[in-house]
Amino acid sequence: MRTLGLDLGSVRIGVALSNSEGTVAVPYQVVTRSKDRSGDHRKIAALVAEAEAECVVVGMPYSLDGSIGPAARRAQAEIKLLRRVLSVPVETYDERFTTVTADRSLREMNLGAAERRKMVDSVAASIILQGWLDSRLSELSADVNANKLKDDQQ
Secondary structure, eight states, X not given: OOEEEEEEOSSEEEEEEEOTXXXXXXXXXXXXXXXXXXHHHHHHHHHHHHHTOSEEEEXXXXXXXXXXXHXXXXXXXXXXXXXXXXXXXXXXXXXXXXXXXXXXXXXXXXXXXXXXXHHHHHHXXXXXXXXXXXXXXXXXXXXXXXXXXXXXXX
């Protein structure tokens, strides 16, 4: 299942895309925010259509203690609007530390500050999406193993 991942920033929206098997996420692009939030959401809807994505995963910026702070409340409000515009399911995934992890990865590639700024949002989106994909695959694997154990016991 092809999935689009989003890192909702205040200036830029990082976008990542999974492969069609739903196993690997890669940075896709960055949508620069405009003053027109509806227009930004239409751009995301166009990306969903272009990529033939069946699901969108949005990073949820929980506080370090796991609570819902101001950033998460803003994200929840925007996710509510996105769900009205997009024709596919919209899910959330904990994004704590993804931007820091993305920046660290780009630094390890010896990229300068300007290059990192251009890429960090889409790399953060790919980290969010990869985490979601991995958790989904882990759940599917656990279900398969539980069913196999049940069949073996019968």
